[in-house]
Amino acid sequence: MAKLTITSAIASFLLTITAINGEVTIYKQKPLVEPTLTETADAASYTGAAAYDPTVLNPPALPDPPPAMAFSIGLQNGGTMGASILQPSSFFGFSVEMSVSNQILGKNSSYIQVPFLNLMSNLVKRAGEVRVRVGGNTQETAKLVDTLPDGKMLAKDIENASNPTQTPPLDYTRDLFTIMSAISDLVNVRWFLGIPFFDTNPFDLSLSQASRAILGDKLLGLQAGNEPDLYSRHGHRNSDYAPQNYYDEVGSLIAAMGDDARNILIGPNLANAEWQPQQIWDTGFVDSYSDSLAFLSFERYPNDNCFAQFGIGHFNDPQETFPEYLTHKSGQELASQYLEATAYAQTKGKAVIMFETNTASCGGFPGISDSFGAALWGLDYALQLAHSNFSGALFHIGGQNVYYNPFTPPPTNQSAFRQWTVGPIYYSALAMTEALGRGNNAQVLDLNANDGNEFTPAYAIFEDGEPTRVALFNYLTDPSGGSTYTASIAVAGLTSVKVKYLSADSVSQKGGFRWAGQTFGNHFESDGRLMGDEDVREVQCSDGVCPIEVPAPSFALVLLKGDEVVSEPAATFATTAVTGGGNTATVDEKVLETSNGHSGWDGIGMRSTSRGSVDAAVGRVDVTIGFGLTVVSMICAALVLI
Template sequence: MTAKWVVFGVCAHVVGALASVTVYHQLHQQPLSLTTTANAASYTGAAAYDPTVLEPPPPPHPPINRQFGIQLGNGGTPGASIPQNGAFFGFSIEMSVVDQVLGKNSTLLQVPFLNLLSNLARRAGGVRIRVGGNTQETAVLVDSTQSGRVLEKDINGVSNPTQTPPLDYTRDLIYMMGNISQLVSVDWFLGIPFNDTDHFRLAVAEVGQQVLGPRLIGLQVGNEPDLYARHGHRPSEYGPFDYVGEFGELVTAMEGDEHVVNQRLLIGPNIATGDWTPEMVWNTGFVDTFSSNLAYLAVEHYPTDNCFAQFGIGTPEDPQELFPNFLNHNAGRAIVDPYRNSTVFAQEKGKRLMMFETNTASCGGFPGISDSFGAALWALDYGMQMAHSNFSGALFHVGGQNVFYNPFTPPPTNQSTFRQWTIGPVYYAALVMAEALGPSNAAQVHDLEANGGNEFTPAYTIYENGNPVRVLLFNYITDSSGVNDIIVNIALGAAAPGQVRIKRLAASSVSQKGSFLWAGQTFGSNFESDGRLQGVETIETVSCDQANGVCSVRVPAPGAALVFLSDNALSEIERGSVVTYPTTAQTRTHNTVTIDPAVLATSNGHSAMNQKGKNLGSTSKGSVSGSADMRRRYGGVFWVSVVVAGMVGPLTMGVAMVVGL
């Protein structure tokens, strides 16, 4: 929803596409000279909106094979994954930013967040979200905070290289999660603080189970315990056996807590594969010892880090040099490779292994990489590779304004009444993967190692009940000339349909920022989204050569194409419409009137309120009111911000109206 906002005074700006600023000058005033936008090198704003654009890598030389075939068959195929949940691609939200992302409290929820979740739930059948991260380790559940908010941070008590603040939070935070699940099919993970194993704080498990019930599907025990010693949270000799011992102490504590009803929700070991490997933990007998308590096995991992730029630790990295490393099929495979033994181990033990926290780079990601179209291709390929390799889910991390990699970012609090959300490339990847897997929870993923295993043109087949239903094709190359577009001949033999349907993930370059297209629709650029796709959905129809059993699909450079091999495969995803949510409350009740710019042009200046016959009044609360004349002019209706999630709608004389979506 596009809204016009006015700042009364010397200037007013029109917020929508954020493409221009209209300035009204007082009579006889000499306009100031214009200032051009600062370049990315001197940008000092929030990382989430960093303007850095990198150079895409040139097309490979020698050129790749640009036309190739893939052979599919009914009855399944060796190498396909275990059946995967449609909600495989979920999110890990840092606990310290929950009141920015989910809502202010249990009664004031963020509408764009609900809409973003609804997009996924309609396609995948549900969404899985973890609330936790570093800040869960020191979080304390309190009856109330001094500010009355659902959480408070102790900025003076920061710890860790990433400057993690201790948190106090109230049970209303968990009620807020529960209310979201009343509206959208969301399952939750929480974390038990593990900083004081002599006095476990089990309140999060108690209240979580009481409030969320079956929507609470896991409790994390320790966040990256293999880094505890390095970060000064345990003695230097702390190792896997020590973690397993503390895990056992927690189980004993939970057995003695009558309020922790379900003791089978625990998740471990959650290592970052930094100072330990998963095998080091498995070799302790951890899984056998606590099998009845473990809902999931889990690891966390980022392929690299940007900690030097953010916190002055580690090794400096140049995003431009790193960019090509994310733009090929080997990138996702390299992250998954260290865990292939563990996915086999998990299946042998009857457990599910999750990637519990991940993204482009720890310490917030990189400018120009984490927020580029290349990151959308990378995250989608990486997610599909994890599914193919028998992970049972992956949670991509969400931080605050100071990170580059967010799947979605609410506007800064002091701008939330006139700016909307920013949707990052990782969310687009989540949307595409939700459609690729679908809601059946029977999808099996197979990496086809297409085009002779070429790293720039990977392809996956998605099977249901042994039959291919969808194919996902990639092209990592940037080339606007069309020379590096690829043509994939999908061979289905006698099962070839008369036609296939195609949705495309598209941008002009892997370095493009914002305004990506999924099936012709977009969430726009920075500050432009209310969580709903904008534009007309475009689903292409391509005729097949049934005589030869082949369907040929073009994939532009760069981009991805999701091919639906039957009408049923598409209708499974397109069933019904996405449920969207109205704004039904306001968080600001004065100085929010919008007005036609032509009227504003004559109303600026201190004396405008007293111009003869105008009675325009003051914009300050409690000052001279011009409302009587405004009611006469506009028939008693003011367009006022009704903000829950930055949505804007009509308010008639102080009565909150539901915005029809």
């Protein structure tokens, strides 16, 4: 029998399941109430965790007059005017609120959340890497401590939470960076963090020093202030705090960091609530600190649910608000506010990232943020940001009590028998990553299709001046099939194309969405691996014209070069933590032998006994430990089979 020998270069890690707007993450967890996905419910009558809220809204009525149900899209080889700058394949990333990072990543570096690895692996397979930020409001007062009780890497002081969003003080250990490094060794995740910015005299540089020492080049950047234009409103600065004050504080930070500040900082991170980007540029921020700035960034949500959560602002009724997310205008209006900023950034040689975003601050809306409509919205919004010359967008993840999570682990006390819940925004990420392709050289163009109709937008993706993919949306819901439209795509020389659909029965549907026929299931049903058989359609073309049907609702990704289909599975990690032969976790021996988390998996077929996986276990290595739990032992550095 194969024996595992572990070198001591880096500590080994046992993988098992453990039990807003940058303005807002909700920190106190309500008790779980079992949801019923097929039943419409009033949000006011549900008292459980928001992540499993059963509220289903009514899809909007069909527009009158309806959009044209047939239109043409002509594309030319050799490039086109108006396309974006070159985009990284990893454009779509995630922002994890620091206070819940132990739920998402793992409770410490000995217990990594395997579903998180699988979810990241799906994207790494398609993009080469994933960018993840750990931060948010809770980074601003986070304190590095040597140890915490019971081996924890994170502790929240709920009793001393402050400001309107009830942000708790946070203690963490170096183990937070160790688990991040371990994850990067298994799947190619690269990280953003944030320097605490509430106390500036002196700055606490512990996070910067410890994270750089442990993460090395896995660390992409350090945020200098989280939404500083909201500091006064939230009571963290005086009422006269202005862009010049922020400029001065960043200068003090750079002076304190010395050489460590070079090409690592991220700013100005505005929420565009009190200040506008030009006010920051006018201080000389970019010119003065150019050598220190790795990225320029903003944080923006299109709406908020703060009144329902905290009694702040005004009430936004989800049913009345829903149509605002089911239109191309939403992403256009958001992105258009930054066109001058992205143009300015290009003159300075800087990339711009939407550093934190999602459907709505204060946790999102029931029935909107967790619906198929949000999947279409998130994908359209991301493509629009790419078209507008952003170089990335990070969609926020909170705790159990937010509606918009791309993915949510089960409550800790149920992690032994429940799996994760994958939300609509993760489907957006999967489709966006495939739309951009693997080459890090995509250019995105909003086609203003169908005479600019807001319900049937389309984008073209170019590589090296040649059209390679077309993205088609249908925001309408029509069970009759009468609102299925046909887009005739014309490219010289085409004989056939492949099409992958992101689909559901309604924009209101919760869970069970399908990407090319595969799904992550409903609440508590996912280990991070796609279930079912992939369904890629082939459409024949006539004289270079290819008719593509787009049902209502759906998204269609048209692959103009058929060899771009992602046909083989991503490297996966078995996750089930209950007894029984049908749940035995397995990993291919060749992967254990050769994988360092960055390469070595392509062409090596994973085997698993888990239901819905590619096929049954062959040549597996099983490692079983107490209480009948079957787990996979993976290693961050050298692990050799002898």
